Amino acid sequence: MTSALSTSRRLVLALAASTALLAACGKTEAPATSQAAAPAAAALPAKIVIGLDDNFPPMGFRDDKNELVGFDVDLAREAAKRLGVQVEFKPIDWNAKEAELNGQRVDALWNGLTITEERKKNIAFTAPYMQNHQIVVVRADAAIKTKAELAGKTVGVQDGSSAVDAIAKDEATAKSFKELKKYGDNVTALMDLATGRLDAVVLDEVVGRYYAAKKPGEYVVLDDNFGTEDYGVGLRQGDTELHARLDQALAAMKQDGSGAQISDKWFGKNILK
Numbered sequence: 001m002t003s004a005l006s007t008s009r010r011l012v013l014a015l016a017a018s019t020a021l022l023a024a025c026g027k028t029e030a031p032a033t034s035q036a037a038a039p040a041a042a043a044l045p046a047k048i049v050i051g052l053d054d055n056f057p058p059m060g061f062r063d064d065k066n067e068l069v070g071f072d073v074d075l076a077r078e079a080a081k082r083l084g085v086q087v088e089f090k091p092i093d094w095n096a097k098e099a100e101l102n103g104q105r106v107d108a109l110w111n112g113l114t115i116t117e118e119r120k121k122n123i124a125f126t127a128p129y130m131q132n133h134q135i136v137v138v139r140a141d142a143a144i145k146t147k148a149e150l151a152g153k154t155v156g157v158q159d160g161s162s163a164v165d166a167i168a169k170d171e172a173t174a175k176s177f178k179e180l181k182k183y184g185d186n187v188t189a190l191m192d193l194a195t196g197r198l199d200a201v202v203l204d205e206v207v208g209r210y211y212a213a214k215k216p217g218e219y220v221v222l223d224d225n226f227g228t229e230d231y232g233v234g235l236r237q238g239d240t241e242l243h244a245r246l247d248q249a250l251a252a253m254k255q256d257g258s259g260a261q262i263s264d265k266w267f268g269k270n271i272l273k
Contacts, residue, residue, distance in 0.1 A: 044242060047086040050076055051106030054091035055185040058210045058266045059112040071206075071266040075129070075250075076110050078258055082249040094185075095160030098122050101236060108242075109234035112204055114162035116229075124237045126247050128230035129259075130273050133205040134166040136222040137212065139193060144200060147224040151176035153199035156189035158182070163202045166226035187211075194218060202226055206267075230273065 052060040052072070060070040068089045080087035092100045097113075100106050102122065114132065115125045138144045144153070150173060157163045159182035167174050174180065181198065183189040186207050192198045201208070205225075212219040233250075235243050253259035260270040 044083060044085055044245060045107070047088055048080060048083075048107045048242070049088045049090050049105070050108045050110045051090050051092040051097060051100050052109070052111035053094040053185065054089075055187050056094075056111055056207060057187075059204075059206060060089070060110075070111075071262065072111050074262045074265070075253070075259065076108075078253060078262065079246060079249045082252065083245055094158070097160070097234070101234060104236075107235070107239070108246075112206065112231055113234050114204075114229045115232045116162060116165060118165070119234070122237075123234040124239070124243055125232035125234055126243065126250060128232050128273050129250055129254075130231045130271050132229050132231055134163050134202055134226035134229065135205045135208045136200050136202055136224060136226070137190070137193065137208045137219050138200045138222065139196075140217055140220050142199065142220070144222070146222065147173050147226075148176075150200055152178050154179045154181060154197075156181050156183055156192060156198040156201040158186045158189065158203065159184065161186075161203070162229060163204070163226070166229070167202055170226055190219070 052068075054060060054062055054068060056070070058070055059072040060068060063069045068091075073089060076087055076089075090106055092106065094111075097109050098119070101109055109123070112132070113119075113125075115128060119125075136147060136150070144150065147170070155167075155177050157167065157180060164182070167180065181189075181192075183192075186201070186203045189198065189201045189203070190211055193201050205221075208219075208221055212221055233246060235246070250259070254272055259272045263270045263272055
């Protein structure tokens with residue numbers, strides 16, 4: 001009996017020691033996780049400031065009540081609504097647009113901004129949302145019918161616009177000009193064309209055809225142009241969350257027809273790419 005009790009007591013003590021050892025090990029080693037938690041998506045700002053040229057109809061301009069309106073303005077408002085953010089439109093010097101963006105005075109450039117390889121060095125672009133041409137506009141009574149006939153002529157262009165780059169690519173034609181005169185905006189250039197101070201203006205098709213339609217019999221658009229280009233929204237290269245969300249919103253607007261409705265309002269047809 002005494003021997004059996006001693007043996008039983010030793011077994012109980014051994015079992016207790018093993019349990020204590022296991023408990024101690026459990027306290028010092030945390031259980032391994034099979035997968036790290038995914039990082040939370042970056043939050044968008046409560047308000048996005050959009051830089052634009054407020055004299056660039058029909059993309060962005062001031063109406064008779066001095067309110068900012070236009071195709072790009074309507075697109076931006078619809079996109080902001082889908083992102084759940086407020087939007088503010090800030091007129092800027094378009095020639096200094098990259099400095100305004102990267103200096104964080106605006107959060108986006110949305111006003112007929114052409115996607116170019118040179119601009120991609122400093123700007124992150126959304127997927128293209130429409131296509132454009134750099135067209136040549138002359139007075140209706142002009143004898144100019146082709147680009148070749150711009151030789152010896154004074155041609156106007158908006159400073160800082162993609163029209164400047166488009167003309168430069170056609171080196172032979174550019175060198176044939178008497179003068180390439182740069183303006184702060186296209187509207188002033190077209191006014192100088194109408195008064196005879198210019199022989200032609202090279203500008204975005206959406207703007208040129210808009211003004212030609214408003215003043216029938218005053219302007220003519222040549223069949224020749226200075227090339228095709230895509231429009232996109234310009235963002236800072238580090239704003240990856242805004243970039244991704246804006247791309248999603250624009251794609252959804254194309255798919256559900258809301259973008260087509262805005263396009264039809266300003267152009268009478270769907271011109272979204």
